[in-house]
Amino acid sequence: MISGVFQKAWDLAEQWFPGRQIYHRSDGQVRYFELTTTMQVGALASVVALTGWLCFTTISVAFHGYQMSQQSAAMERVRTESSRMVSEAMANEAATQAMFESQVEEFRSTANExxxxxxxxxxxxxxxxxxxxxxxxxxxxxxxxxxxxxxxxxxxxxxxxxxxxxxxxxxxxxxxxxxxxxxxxxxxxxxxxxxxxxxxxxxxxxxxxxxxxxxxxxxxxxxxxxxxxxxxxxxxxxxxxxxxxxxxxxxxxxxxxxxxxxxxxxxxxxxxxxLPLGVPIRGEYRETSDYGPRMDPFTGRPAYHSGQDFVSAEYRTPIYATGPGRVVYAGWRSGYGRTVEIDHGYGFMTRFGHLSSIEVRRGDTVRTGQQVGRMGSTGRSTSTHLHYEVWNNRQTLDPERFLRAGQYVQQN
Structure with a gap:
């Protein structure tokens, strides 16, 4: 059967490619050569094979070029991505460096502040x-x-x-x-x-x-x-x-x-x-004549009392400075008897009148609570007591105000 098929194929080839003779005349001589069916089929097969090989190689070269272009594109993408990542890394490094320098400067500024x-x-x-x-x-x-x-x-x-x-x-x-x-x-x-x-x-x-x-x-x-x-x-x-x-x-x-x-x-x-905020007498005492208008004990007529009177149970009760200062007068003064006057600064002066004796001299510096004399009844006085005055800028003030203020100034 195979031989039959082969025979039919060969018969068909002989029909398409019958044997041919090619004549050639040269110098009066005629020569020829014959192209058999086998030669023609062989030449055709060679041409077909060569054509197939050329197509295959062409396609292979084209596919290889495509692969190369794809690889080149991939490599370009990798290079681009690498460049981008390097750029981002450099940018991040620069930003980090700038942030670090900013933080260092801020910290330095904070430290200096x-x-x-x-x-x-x-x-x-x-x-x-x-x-x-x-x-x-x-x-x-x-x-x-x-x-x-x-x-x-x-x-x-x-x-x-x-x-x-x-x-x-x-x-x-x-x-x-x-x-x-x-x-x-x-x-x-x-x-x-x-x-x-x-x-x-x-x-x-x-x-x-x-x-x-x-x-x-x-x-x-x-x-x-x-x-x-x-x-x-x-x-x-x-x-x-x-x-x-x-x-x-x-x-x-x-x-x-x-x-x-x-x-x-x-x-x-x-x-x-x-300020003279102290009390001139220690121990028990009572206040008699207040500062301001009163009936004069000698004339019985209205008069102005320029100080505060203090009475103690004992004659010659010690009298004390009511604030620090300097003694500017110590002696006899008309109407006041034996008198001590102390300048406290800031325009303030205190006067102690009707003393039985004086314990300081003019020019002495006294501290608060220092004894300056003893209670008596010298001068224009009806009985033993202390006449105490507070002056500011040559005007008398109510001593009760300073005594009241002194009650809110206590020892620590």
């Missing part, structure tokens, strides 16, 4: 210590130079005028930034306590002056006017801290405000402690 705040706060604390460390002569019930007073007569609970500044120390956080923030918050706490203490101290001091019926500005201006002064202007910042503070900075402005309050409180306290 904290150091400046710390130095300013240290100077404020030093100022408070300098003020509290001043030594004053004792005032009425002011042993140790400290005030303990109530703001008003209606408030029976005294308050400490010199509040102590305390800084609560807590465990510091682990992070440096948190530690700086914590320290700055503690500084703010100290400032708040200092500001409250200064305001409370000023209010208490002003309360004492209000009880005396005096105006604060009048008392302070009297002392400033009585002293020779001059020189260049120095602000609170330069005088208290040795350098000008930046008032545009909230912290420095707050410190300067507190320093102003403290210095103002020291000035007022100096004035208060110079």
């Amino acid at each position: 904290f150091q400046s705040r710390h130095e300013t706060l240290s100077q404020l604390i030093q100022l408070v210590e300098d003020i509290d460390g001043d030594e004053y002569d004792p005032s009425p019930a002011l042993d140790g130079g400290r005030l303990l007073m109530a703001a008003t007569p209606a408030d029976p609970t005294p308050r400490r005028a010199r509040d102590e500044l305390t800084l609560s120390v807590h465990d510091d956080p682990n992070e440096p930034e948190d530690r700086v923030v914590s320290l700055i918050e503690q500084q703010d706490v100290v400032l708040a306590e200092a500001e409250d203490a200064a305001e409370a101290r000023l209010e208490n001091l002003r309360a004492v002056l209000r009880l005396t019926g005096l105006r604060l500005d009048d008392v302070l201006s009297e002392n400033r006017d009585s002293e020779e002064s001059g020189g260049p202007f120095l602000s609170i910042a330069s005088s208290a801290f040795g350098a000008e503070l930046d008032m545009d900075d909230a912290f420095s402005a707050r410190v300067a405000r507190i320093a102003t309050r403290l210095i103002e409180a020291r000035e007022i306290e100096t004035a208060v402690m110079a």
Whole structure:
């Protein structure tokens, strides 16, 4: 069967490619060669094979080129992605470096600010210590130079005028930034306590002056006017801290405000402690003739009593200075008998009349509670008693106001 099929195929080939003879004449000779069916089929098969090989190689080269182009595109994509990642990494590195430098600069700025705040706060604390460390002569019930007073007569609970500044120390956080923030918050706490203490101290001091019926500005201006002064202007910042503070900075402005309050409180306290707020007699006594209009004991007619009379059970009862000062008169004065006058500064002067004896001399410096004489009945007097006067700027004041104020100035 196979041979039959092969025979049929060969017969068909002989029909399509019959044998052919090709003649060639040259130099009178005729030659020929024959193209058999086998030769023609072989040539056709060779041409077909060659054509197939050319198609195969062409397709292979084209496919290989496509693969190469695909690989090149993939490599280009990888290169582009790598370049992008490198660019992003460089950008992130630059951003991180900039952030680090910014944080370093911010931390340096915060550290400098904290150091400046710390130095300013240290100077404020030093100022408070300098003020509290001043030594004053004792005032009425002011042993140790400290005030303990109530703001008003209606408030029976005294308050400490010199509040102590305390800084609560807590465990510091682990992070440096948190530690700086914590320290700055503690500084703010100290400032708040200092500001409250200064305001409370000023209010208490002003309360004492209000009880005396005096105006604060009048008392302070009297002392400033009585002293020779001059020189260049120095602000609170330069005088208290040795350098000008930046008032545009909230912290420095707050410190300067507190320093102003403290210095103002020291000035007022100096004035208060110079006032005659004590009682001239110790032990039991009674007040007889008050300050103001009364009937004169000698004439029986209306008269003006310029002081306060104190009566004790015993003759020659010791009489004491009611405030620190300097004795400006010690001797006999018409109408007052044996008299002692003490200048307390700020325009204040006290007078002790009708004394039986005088224990000080003119020019002596006396402290609060120091004996200046003994009770008697010299001069224009009907019986043994002390005539006590308080003067301010050559005008008499009601001594009862100062006695009442002295009741709210107690020993610490």
